[in-house]
Amino acid sequence: MTSKAEESRATRRRGVGLVIRTAAVIIVLLFGAANYLVLDYAIERADSFVAETERTLVRNEFGHQIDQVVQYQSQLSFWDKSFNELADGMPGDAFVRDQLRDWMWSDFGFSWMIFASPDGEKVLGVYRGEKVSESKAREKLHWVSDLTHKAERKYREALSPDRGGWQVARAKEDPDLLTPALPEIHVTGMRLIDRVMSIVVVQAVVPKSLYIPAHRLEPTLLITVKPVSKKMLANTERRLGVHDLGFTPIVTQEPGLVMTPVGADAYNPMVASWRPNMPGSFVWRSALPQIAMFVLVFAGVMLFVTLRFSALIKALQRSEAKNAFLARHDTLTGLKNRSGFDEEVRRAIRKGETKPFAILALDLDKFKAVNDRHGHAAGDAVLQAVARRFSDRIGKQGCVARLGGDEFSVLLTGERSCEALLELAGSLVRDTQVPIAYDGQLLVIGGSAGIAQFPQHGGSVHDVMVMADAALYAAKNAGRNRAVHADHVGQEMIIEAGEARAA
Incomplete structure (x- = not known):
């Protein structure tokens, strides 16, 4: 009788022990699964946040570069001397030598500069400071024809009758900007020119007064091409802290490659691409070996999660602080930009x-x-x-x-x-x-x-x-x-x- 009771109690103890062990295993598994899911979600959000932040920085950086190219080009297209030079047709050799070769090419690095009438009857092209044949210039015009049409349309939409001629609408001045406001008659785009991604700016040549005599209504368009050089990309990489920055077809599907369109050009089949500073892979390599140990020690798991989240937040804060600093400071001198x-x-x-x-x-x-x-x-x-x-x-x-x-x-x-x-x-x-x-x-x-x-x-x-x-x-x-x-x-x-x- 006693033996049976002892066996019964032993069986109950074994049953309770089994339940406790099973419950402990279930709790540990649930805890491990919860930590795994939380860590996976945090890494996904961190990767997404870093990628979106870098997308914004890259778009802003290329937008700034396009604005600079517009300002540089405006020094020639928004100029009395250019307008007067075109009075009798295309620019002369002296103008090409002094203004296009020795200035726009040598100083600003515009690879192509093309003067063209909207109907394409008159064309003059300069490549790397040297005049080229009309056929070569027309070949380049073919790849930017949509931009030239838009530029002509914007020019004509900006005109209003004035004093027997036409007046181009002035841009609204922004007192908070140091750069001068330009008439809204230019068009920009990012295009693959001579196998190099380039910034293209098209604008009708107008005088400083913005007054167009009646006999000069038909505009002459100036098309300039500024290649995005390897040095420009390297400088951008250094400023933004990204890697392998370049351009890739929009249909590219490559793991680990972040892409974003730049330049707001619907006809551009290329997008900016780079390798982001994703913390996910680093966190996974560091955390996975620990998770196997943390499922056995609950306190260790909680401590590790706290430390990992703290380190992740600090890393993101440092990344944000660095990006904010780079956006407002000159990388060469450390002064404000x-x-x-x-x-x-x-x-x-x-x-x-x-x-x-x-x-x-x-x-x-x-x-x-x-x-x-x-x-x-x-x-x-x-x-x-x-x-x-x-x-x-x-x-x-x-x-x-x-x-x-x-x-x-x-x-x-x-x-x-x-x-x-x-x-x-x-x-x-x-x-x-x-x-x-x-x-x-x-x-x-x-x-x-x-x-x-x-x-x-x-x-x-x-x-x-x-x-x-x-x-x-x-x-x-x-x-x-x-x-x-x-x-x-x-x-x-x-x-x-x-x-x-x-x-």
Whole structure:
């Protein structure tokens, strides 16, 4: 009897033990499955977030590059000299040599520049600075015919009768933008030209006054092609922190490749593609071996999940902080770039007239000679040295920015006298004149500075920058290596500076 009772109790204990073990296994399996699903979801969301962030950055970067190409092209298409040159037909050899070869090709790198009438009767093409046959030019026009049709339509839609001729509608000025507004008659696109993805800009050539005489109603279109070079892609990779950036057909289906259309061109069969900084594969390689151990130790699993999520969030925060920094700073010098400087100036403008500020426009003299003689590495060393000197000189007084090339700007907040500003600007000019040691030799440059103040010299960013540029031009015209305050600039120089910024 006792033996049977003991056997019964032993059986019950074994049953309870089995239930407990089964329950424990089920709990561990459920816990492991829950952690697996949570981790998988987090990785998927993190990968999706990083990919979408990089898509936005890539689209914005190419949009910025297209805007720059439009600005460069407008210096030729929105110009009295170009309009007058086309009065009797196509441009002459002197114009092709001086403006297309020695300027647009040598300085800006436009591979193709084509002048064409909308009906295609008159065509002149220049490739890499040299005139080409009409047949070659027409061949390139075939691949951008949709853009030329759109450009002609936008030109005609912008016309209104005026004084016996026609007036092109002016663009609305945005006081928060430093770049001048252009008439809305240009068309842009991304095309595969000569087997290289290129930025194409098409616009009718118009004079600065935007007045078209009646006998000149039929436009001449200027088509420019700016190749997206390997160097441009490498610089973009470095700025955005992506890898293997390039272009691929829109129908490509390759695992691990992120793609996004750029340029808003419906006829472009290519999209930008790159290898994203996906944290998923790294997390999987790190976490999977741990999951097998964590299903045995509940506390260890919870600790690991907490640490992994914390590390993931910190990695995303660092990535966001890095992207935000790159969007507002110049990668070569570490100074604010044009976008970052625009934000600082807009912030100063919003503080109102009770919070005055000054803008110093600075430009390096003889910098191009250093680049030509010693190479771009020497030029970069000069820009970095000058940036350090400017930053040390300004300190906490304001913000120093590199707007591009050898152009710098300084924002100084607070009330300052003309004499104090001239003394500070003169110190910055002298900083540029101190020789810079590079590769066993001393590089010598100079600098010029222009000063304008808010609100004395304008109630908008554009107006103050125009005055600062006018003062800078006055400094250069007076012999360079000096600073000039906007109060000492004549009206003619102000008009010239405004036209130069608009171009």
